[in-house]
Amino acid sequence: MLSGGLDSSTCLAIARHEGFECYCLSFDYGQRHRIELDAAARIAKSLGAREQRVAHIDLRIFGKSALTDEIEVPKGREAQEMNRGIPVTYVPARNAIFLSFALAYSEVLEASDVFIGVNAIDYSGYPDCRPEFVHAFETMGNLATKAGVEGRTRLQIHMPLISMSKADIVRNAVELGVDLSLTHSCYDPDALGRSCGECDSCILRKKGFAEAGVHDPLVYRDTVLQP
């Protein structure tokens, strides 16, 4: 599963490094911006994935998330305070839906390994990013499919980033040659595609780069370009 963000891109690089042939699945789910999908396509290509498919699903019919709805994306202090509970950028049952599509895709490919870049350390408080959720999904997935029933393949959901800090993820990405200028993290980029630098996702990303001592090649809205 590849969104084109820092986490899923690093996850793909790890899967490739472990010798997997990778088939990437991205989602067009009525996001407020499509930059994410362009990033996913570029990342898949640059990391030598065999294929990248985009599943179109309309989560807007359910509304109620700042990522798909007309709710404003919280910034700065508000974004940080949000981290105490479940943030408004949470999309209802999003990872359950995404993993279900990955399950269908893996069944068609007769693949038994699904990689997801969820992270339990520097994460955003989404219930569906927790390892217990992913384990329960794996159990369900093995009961849902032909291959599981016939015992041909046993689905395994890999979460290589689960116990990494954002700084660890940045370091891994650098080590595995991820072109970080291609990744995209911002929830609320401007019309030029520049990251806001202030949303929850930008704050976590900047913190990770700073702690890892790595220069973030992204252009933020407040980036002062050197002459």
Add this chain to the structure above:
Amino acid sequence: MLSGGLDSSTCLAIARHEGFECYCLSFDYGQRHRIELDAAARIAKSLGAREQRVAHIDLRIFGKSALTDEIEVPKGREAQEMNRGIPVTYVPARNAIFLSFALAYSEVLEASDVFIGVNAIDYSGYPDCRPEFVHAFETMGNLATKAGVEGRTRLQIHMPLISMSKADIVRNAVELGVDLSLTHSCYDPDALGRSCGECDSCILRKKGFAEAGVHDPLVYRDTVLQP
């Protein structure tokens, strides 16, 4: 979850009978025919549902099912032989995907009860129609959502038809006043909307009506209309 077929329509009637306010979710998943969606809308209205929504999802990108792909729907003896294994009309991980959407919908509604018309007796051999699959989904669903994490609601997936034969379902439908002429079961209706009478779904339906001693009001392709 309401497809407009005999099972899901009866399931809705049972939920209504138990006193639930019902919000129906139907799926436009690139079926070969749309008659199913018209049936769902009519059934929802006739049984007094509060709302019916249609989620658009494209399972065709995964292919490999006679219901969404260019594979021929098996008929007659072939359809019956199919029942020994998992049939080609199986759509990869379909119920996992559908239930994930129901999970999102229930979270937005702050509802804790999801009804699904799966059936383990006269069923079609689909792995994702078995009770152990649905139980595993419920466990996963309670870990996936805000409400589950905050302990506000506990998701319960009801399967009122799980141990009914098709004849039991027909009898229940009649008892609860389901207008059976509105339901639709055929996998391969003709351009006039007439059921083929020969696919797996038609065979099971006809058997159920016959065993229940109830007249099936549907028009089949070979129905001889009395003058």
